[in-house]
Amino acid sequence: MHFDGEVMRIFQAAGLANRIAAATRPSPHGARYEEPSGRTLMIRRGSERPDPNGWSGSWYFHQPVLEGILRQGLARFPNVRVHLGEEVTSVDNLDARFVVGCDGARSLVRRAIGSRQVDLGLHQPWLVVDVLADPESPRTKALPLYSLQFCDPARPMTLVNVNGRRRRWEIMLMPGDDPARLTDPEIFWPMIARWLGPEDAEIERAAVYTFHSVVQEGWRRGRLLLAGDACHQTPPFLGQGMCTGMRDASNLAWKLAAVVRSEAPDSLLDTYESERLPHARAFIELAVRLGAVIQATDPAEIAARNQRFAEGSTTFDFPAPQLGPGYGHGTGPLIGALFPQPTLADGRLMDDAIGQRFAIVGEPALLEKLRPDAVLLPGVGQDWLAERGARAALLRPDRYIFAVAP
Numbered sequence: 001m002h003f004d005g006e007v008m009r010i011f012q013a014a015g016l017a018n019r020i021a022a023a024t025r026p027s028p029h030g031a032r033y034e035e036p037s038g039r040t041l042m043i044r045r046g047s048e049r050p051d052p053n054g055w056s057g058s059w060y061f062h063q064p065v066l067e068g069i070l071r072q073g074l075a076r077f078p079n080v081r082v083h084l085g086e087e088v089t090s091v092d093n094l095d096a097r098f099v100v101g102c103d104g105a106r107s108l109v110r111r112a113i114g115s116r117q118v119d120l121g122l123h124q125p126w127l128v129v130d131v132l133a134d135p136e137s138p139r140t141k142a143l144p145l146y147s148l149q150f151c152d153p154a155r156p157m158t159l160v161n162v163n164g165r166r167r168r169w170e171i172m173l174m175p176g177d178d179p180a181r182l183t184d185p186e187i188f189w190p191m192i193a194r195w196l197g198p199e200d201a202e203i204e205r206a207a208v209y210t211f212h213s214v215v216q217e218g219w220r221r222g223r224l225l226l227a228g229d230a231c232h233q234t235p236p237f238l239g240q241g242m243c244t245g246m247r248d249a250s251n252l253a254w255k256l257a258a259v260v261r262s263e264a265p266d267s268l269l270d271t272y273e274s275e276r277l278p279h280a281r282a283f284i285e286l287a288v289r290l291g292a293v294i295q296a297t298d299p300a301e302i303a304a305r306n307q308r309f310a311e312g313s314t315t316f317d318f319p320a321p322q323l324g325p326g327y328g329h330g331t332g333p334l335i336g337a338l339f340p341q342p343t344l345a346d347g348r349l350m351d352d353a354i355g356q357r358f359a360i361v362g363e364p365a366l367l368e369k370l371r372p373d374a375v376l377l378p379g380v381g382q383d384w385l386a387e388r389g390a391r392a393a394l395l396r397p398d399r400y401i402f403a404v405a406p
């Protein structure tokens with residue numbers, strides 16, 4: 001699975017970036033949408049260099065390893081109690097100031113809130129198979145390093161170079177498939193025979209998932225809140241489902257802390273959904289459009305698709321949408337945009353110098369007389385701001401821009 005540079009920045013804020021970097025794999029290779037003929041339809045750019053977030057823009061990982069690091073990280077906080085293997089059956093009589101339901105696609109907290117589901121149109125079962133490939137096999141060595149979206153109308157598939165020996169095949173179910181039999185050796189191996197066979201790899205794990213594209217309206221009711229798949233689900237064509245949930249956590253964490261400490265009014269929490277929902281939706285809508293490219297099986301659809309790419313392949317990057325309206329001052333393209341993370345003159349990454357606080361960056365002359373309760377970083381980001389017609393910016397603890405001095 002994959003996460004991006006902004007998410008690494010969120011792990012950095014949690015003090016876990018180095019541990020996670022050691023257990024994941026940064027990749028300069030993007031993704032390619034290819035037909036069986038080898039013709040490339042679309043390319044998601046990869047990058048050799050750190051992205052504007054100060055980290056590589058693409059990291060590949062095995063989700064249980066990442067979740068293990070996050071869970072172990074909780075041990076640093078004596079006030080956190082973890083109850084594993086327990087099922088929450090109701091939140092009606094919980095003795096808690098707030099409850100954040102990160103309880104996945106079938107969220108019980110969402111039902112208690114009574115959120116309204118908005119269907120974004122894509123619902124399709126896929127078989128997901130992790131295989132451990134023999135690194136010495138010439139066929140393993142010949143596998144693509146980039147993520148391959150194999151646009152074969154007979155059998156759309158995705159091939160991901162996960163980490164170490166692990167490769168993932170995601171295989172679209174076709175009419176007539178028996179989901180229970182798809183991993184039978186005589187059915188599974190022929191499907192991926194153009195890349196690997198049983199002599200090159202072993203199946204580690206397989207499951208059928210239905211990819212959904214939905215957002216929920218209603219991420220909060222009183223003391224109940226939602227985050228992650230509980231309030232949005234995306235098909236994985238951009239590798240952004242968990243990333244979206246991490247962004248929720250980053251947006252909500254400082255607001256919740258401020259309200260709990262009585263440093264901000266309770267209404268600050270109402271900016272969480274208004275900011276995050278349009279942002280999450282932009283990623284999901286792009287994933288649905290990408291899904292239409294790879295999932296096309298009907299000859300008329302394929303002809304229309306190929307017509308669109310007749311002039312050559314299209315290149316795209318991850319979207320970088322602004323937050324929706326919420327906790328920001330004024331309007332314009334910078335308010336609610338993510339501020340980049342430069343390296344400071346002393347070698348530190350900017351976020352490490354700020355911590356979980358507000359900060360003001362930009363022209364030194366504008367900053368020198370300020371005595372605010374925020375970190376001042378004179379000169380930082382000055383060129384980036386100047387290119388966008390601004391002289392200084394006030395950054396929120398999640399590094400989105402609250403206000404700018406024009």
Ligand SMILES: Cc1cc2nc3c(=O)[nH]c(=O)nc-3n(C[C@H](O)[C@H](O)[C@H](O)COP(=O)(O)OP(=O)(O)OC[C@H]3O[C@@H](n4cnc5c(N)ncnc54)[C@H](O)[C@@H]3O)c2cc1C
Nearest residue numbers: 001002087088103104128209228229236239240241242243
């Ligand atoms: C094939 C596939 C590929 C993907 N690839 C990527 C990728 O490359 N990049 C990416 O960012 N994302 C990817 N995702 C999405 C990612 O896996 C999810 O978005 C992410 O796991 C959601 O996290 P979550 O914590 O919100 O929900 P979940 O992971 O669903 O966790 C919810 C947890 O709550 C628990 N729970 C639920 N109800 C209760 C209850 N009543 N009591 C107690 N516990 C409860 C569940 O047991 C579970 O442990 C992919 C998903 C799939 C299926």
